[in-house]
Amino acid sequence: MKLETLLPLGKVDPGLREPGTPFDIHAVAADARLVESLGYDNLMFEETKHDPYVVMALAAQATTKLGIGTAVAIAFPRSPSVTAMSAWTLQKLSGGRFTLGLGTQVRAHIERRYGMAWSAPGPWMREYVQAVRAVWAGWQQGQQPQFEGRHYRINLSVPLFDPGPITHPDIPIHLAAVNAYMCQVAGEVADGMRPHPVCTPHYIREVMWPAIRAGAARSGRSLDGFAVSIKPLIATAPDEQTLAERVRDVRARVAFYASTPAYRAAFAAHGLGDLADKLKHLSRAQRWEEMPRHISDEVLNEYACVATYDGVAELLARRYGGLVSNVEFSIPVRNEHDADILRGMIARLRAA
Numbered sequence: 001m002k003l004e005t006l007l008p009l010g011k012v013d014p015g016l017r018e019p020g021t022p023f024d025i026h027a028v029a030a031d032a033r034l035v036e037s038l039g040y041d042n043l044m045f046e047e048t049k050h051d052p053y054v055v056m057a058l059a060a061q062a063t064t065k066l067g068i069g070t071a072v073a074i075a076f077p078r079s080p081s082v083t084a085m086s087a088w089t090l091q092k093l094s095g096g097r098f099t100l101g102l103g104t105q106v107r108a109h110i111e112r113r114y115g116m117a118w119s120a121p122g123p124w125m126r127e128y129v130q131a132v133r134a135v136w137a138g139w140q141q142g143q144q145p146q147f148e149g150r151h152y153r154i155n156l157s158v159p160l161f162d163p164g165p166i167t168h169p170d171i172p173i174h175l176a177a178v179n180a181y182m183c184q185v186a187g188e189v190a191d192g193m194r195p196h197p198v199c200t201p202h203y204i205r206e207v208m209w210p211a212i213r214a215g216a217a218r219s220g221r222s223l224d225g226f227a228v229s230i231k232p233l234i235a236t237a238p239d240e241q242t243l244a245e246r247v248r249d250v251r252a253r254v255a256f257y258a259s260t261p262a263y264r265a266a267f268a269a270h271g272l273g274d275l276a277d278k279l280k281h282l283s284r285a286q287r288w289e290e291m292p293r294h295i296s297d298e299v300l301n302e303y304a305c306v307a308t309y310d311g312v313a314e315l316l317a318r319r320y321g322g323l324v325s326n327v328e329f330s331i332p333v334r335n336e337h338d339a340d341i342l343r344g345m346i347a348r349l350r351a352a
Contacts, residue, residue, distance in 0.1 A: 021332075028055055029062035036066040038339060039346055044071035044101065044328070053086040060094035069099030071194060071229070071328075072176045076104060076124065077114040080131035080152055087171050088136065088163055096168030101194055102128070103176035106262050119151065122181040127151050129173055129189045138162075140169045174227060179265050180211040187215025192227030192325075198257045198266040199230065200302055201319050207269055229326035232319070233304035236312040236331065238341075243308055248292070250304045255291035257303075259283035270302060313345045317352030 035043050043059050043066050045052040052070040059068050068090065075083065083100070090098040104110075104121040111118050127149040138145035138157050142165070147154045174192035177183045178199065186193040193212060195204055208228075216223050233253060235246040257263050258272070259279035267276040275294060282291050300306065307315045309331065320327055329349075333339050 023050065025050060025055065025058070028058040032059035032062045032066060032068075034333070034339075036063045038333075038343060040066065042067035042069060042099070042326075044069045044099075046071055047073045047103075053090065056090055056098070057093060060090060060097065065097075067097045067099065068094055069174075070101045071099075071231075072101035072103035072174070074105050074114075075102040075128050076110055076121075077116060080128055080147075081135050081154060084132045084135035084139075085163070087132070088139065088166065091168055091171050092163075092166045099172045099174060099192075100132075101174040101176065103194075104182070122185050124151055125175060125182065126185045126189055129175070129185075132173070136169060136171065140165045172227070174229065177208065178263055180207055183208045183211035184215035184218070187212035187217075187223065187226070188219045188221070189215075191225070192229060194229045194231070195324075196257075196263060196266070197231050197233045198254075198263050198303060200266065200270065201323055203266050203269045204228070204230070204323055207265070227326055228324040229328065230320060230324045231328040232316065234312065234316075234329060235304055235306045236309060238309050240308065243306070247300070247306060250306070251295045251300050252292045254295045254300060254303045255279055256283070258295070259291065272299065275299070309341060309345065313349040314352055317349055321352065 032043055043056075043063075045055045045059075045068075047070065052073050056068045056070065059066070073083070078086075083102075087098060087100045102125070104125055105114075107118045110116050128151070131147045131149065131152045131154055134145045134147035135154060135157075137143075139162055144157055145154050172191040173189075174194050175182060175186040175190045176194045176196065177186055178196045183193060193208070195208060199208065212226070212228075213223065216226075233250050235243060235250040237243040237246050258267050258276045259282065261280060264273060264276045264280075267273060279291055279294060282288075282294075305312060305315050305319060312329075316327055316329060327349075329345075331338065331342055331345070333342060
């Protein structure tokens with residue numbers, strides 16, 4: 001689970017469990033209340049093994065101030081009208097605290113896990129966001145929705161299935177992105193963007209922000225209030241010995257991401273395209289144990305934030321200050337002592 005706190009540079013999003021600890025849906029309410037008490041602004045949930053909309057409903061019911069959101073829910077397997085209804089319900093339940101984060105997933109998952117036909121994700125996502133907003137507008141204004149595009153034609157609403165207007169109808173939409181085209185789509189039609197963890201500060205500055213601005217210019221939109229929420233790769237621990245264990249895990253994660261063709265651009269931007277290609281071939285040969293050794297310390301520190309507890313907040317501030325609006329960060333919280341340590345980190349990150 002992702003927990004975010006508003007900072008001068010953004011929001012901080014922690015996961016409160018030890019690495020490898022299974023997610024417990026029965027603990028969502030208690031976790032959400034803890035997050036709110038720690039001073040975080042948002043609790044985000046990604047779609048992996050559980051329905052993020054169900055989890056966010058539990059969190060919304062248990063809190064009063066904490067922002068909630070999907071980071072991210074997979075868009076394409078759901079009709080825009082289905083997603084619109086889930087978001088509308090959560091926005092009403094939470095009293096205006098919901099953010100709809102959407103992602104595309106890769107072709108293999110769309111075709112072979114969801115059983116759907118694939119299409120170019122950028123144009124598809126642009127249309128998807130527009131369709132969701134058309135459904136919301138219809139409900140808020142008491143009119144038939146009007147949207148027609150290549151993928152969707154939505155022009156019907158009847159009283160039985162119309163939830164009607166809500167107090168906070170302007171639900172922010174954030175899009176997950178790696179490549180420049182999706183960044184442009186986010187700038188064109190969304191309220192924020194969620195770079196993949198492999199997107200370094202250099203990549204965000206030199207590739208993503210120019211594309212966001214180009215998208216905004218294309219649609220004549222202002223970027224005032226546009227959010228960029230990063231979930232960095234982080235290796236942190238209370239001491240150097242434990243940190244070394246965390247570094248091994250993060251090094252393997254960097255190697256895995258580098259082997260994924262969809263993320264190659266984020267490595268090529270640093271002159272590491274050949275490394276990404278080499279790791280891709282190793283992964284296809286299922287030579288997983290060989291991959292981490294190809295990630296040097298220099299590459300590791302380019303893609304991950306590595307520091308003990310006493311320095312990680314300042315490291316995050318140096319890397320992302322003035323560049324993003326939200327940072328997701330946490331340490332495992334097992335007791336009140338851990339909670340106090342985390343509160344101190346949040347305070348230092350705000351101060352930085």
